[in-house]
Amino acid sequence: MNRRFALATLLVSLIAAGTLFAQNPVLINAAGATFPYPIYSKWFDVYHTKYPTIQINYSSVGSGAGISQMLNGTVDFGASDLPMTDEQLGQAKFKILHFPTVIGADVPAYNIPNVTAELNFTQKALAGIYLGTITKWNDPELVNANKGVNLPSSDIIVVHRSDGSGTTFIWTDFLSKVSPDWAGKVGRKSSVNWPVGLGGKGNEGVSGLVKQTPYAIGYVELIYAIQNHMAYGKAQNADGKFVKADLASVTAAAAGAAKAMPDDFRVSITNAPGAASYPISSFTWLLIPAQISDAAKRDAIKGFLKWMLADGQTYNENLSYAQLPKPVIAKEQKAIGLIQ
């Protein structure tokens, strides 16, 4: 009985394996950024259902690990929350193309007892708070931007991310653009040498610290703030307007930057022009080798990119990711032809 059962199982699995091989499944491995992981896994899943022979495995190991795995050839393509630098591209043995996929943003969240108003943060205020030069909630820089709000004289407790993350890159990239002091003393990276503040691990760590500590301020990823119904402040953009982050204002920032989009898509859209642009936003990218020798893989990756730029974008808003602006999509569709 048992033996017959085993034989039958073997036969069935052989047939199953045979049909699979007959269809030539294309298995593609990718690794990288954690921030877009929810939308990527949705995309890869939907794409696999549509084209069952193409399976894309994505491991969210972090942008840095994604880049190094792609450079070492252990994955077919990478994903990163920050564009690769000229130096990194120079070190690579092959040409690498950047494809923006979705847009993310950081928002300032705070916890001031008895203050429920939506605070306005000037660019100077955010830089000063994180540099440690603005230490009290009733600093004139904050009071002048928030008329009618009774700000206390308490010390500001600054919270930042302790783990390396694209969220920190967006935040420090913005501060570097708006404050020469910040650019000179600290700079932009996924982890920096913070002048002040406590470190929380992950969005949940930062928001946990902010919620628990009176008079604290921290920055979290917009999607995290939306999904957890957190209150957050408005940030002043390049036109001097105070803008609240939402999907529309983030897409506006991308559209504002799209006019000056370089051909390789490596562009920072923090402090983007436009009255409606939210200033602390950034693309996240897929990193794709320009030469893919395996024809089946190449076609599958190109096919996926085409689908991602069209149907794929419709899945964004359900998962609270902002859509790419139309001009950027048109430009990317052309760039797909560069993959050979």
Place this chain on the structure above:
Amino acid sequence: MDGAAPVQSGPRAFLRRLAHGDEIAHLITLIFAASILLITALLVYQLWLGSAEARHKFGWHFFFTTTWDPVAGDFGALPFIYGTLVTSALALLIAVPLGLGAAIFLAELAPRALSDALAFLIDLLAAVPSVIYGVIGIFIVVPMMRLHIAPFLKAALGFLPLFQGPSYGVGMLTAGIVLAVMVVPFIVSVSREVLLSVPADQREAAMGLGATRWEATWRVVVPFARTGIFGSVFLALARALGETMAVTMVIGNDPKISASLLAPGYSIAAVIANEFSEAIGNLYIHSLVELGLVLFLLTIILNGLARILIIATEQKGSSHA
């Protein structure tokens, strides 16, 4: 027994089989033991190889500088070494008396049924994942620290630099307390077993000479079990040194050296876990790997010191007796 003896025996054949079995057992266990050596050697080799750029660039300065600046590419390990040592020391300071006291009660004084039941619970505690301790730390220990413990310490002992400055709830003392809770089960569980394995005649002899129950426990049983108890403390120390998740959730993750225990700090294991996955650039990655090497060295040095401590107290014990 006699009737159940194997049929085709004869003392000589039996001996030969035994000898063969011995040889096989000898070989297999030797391989297993050698594999430990091999794994350790590979670990050191990989850490050494993976930290080459940082070692060349910073040399010994790596151990003594306090800047950790991924943007400028300037890395120093001192704040992390400090944070690791301070939090582990705090953890042991709290956990050793607590754990040893509990172990003595469970082994010597409690009824056997109660002792076994509690020992089961303690083993259960040792199996709780560290992220759970971290979450409990964030939601219970951190607010308690900010609202009650820190104000009390500042009022009572504020003249010491150890308890000055603002308290955010997170900090080195908080990390020490969470770590203490995490390592207590190791001390209790191992110490209890060791105390229970002290031969009864030791205890009986002491009591026969007129010692009270406590005197017999404290002056005869505990010294007899000393090596094993130290072993449990080392195990606890090793866990505290290498703990990542729970520490990073409550320590504040700020690479600064402050005299105050209420101030935030950072530990080696925490910074590696936090920054490794997003680290870009060889020097940055190599510096993180060198931190791993530093942690390894720290563990070796502390273990060596602990062995010396055992030997020292052994001599003292024997001369005393």
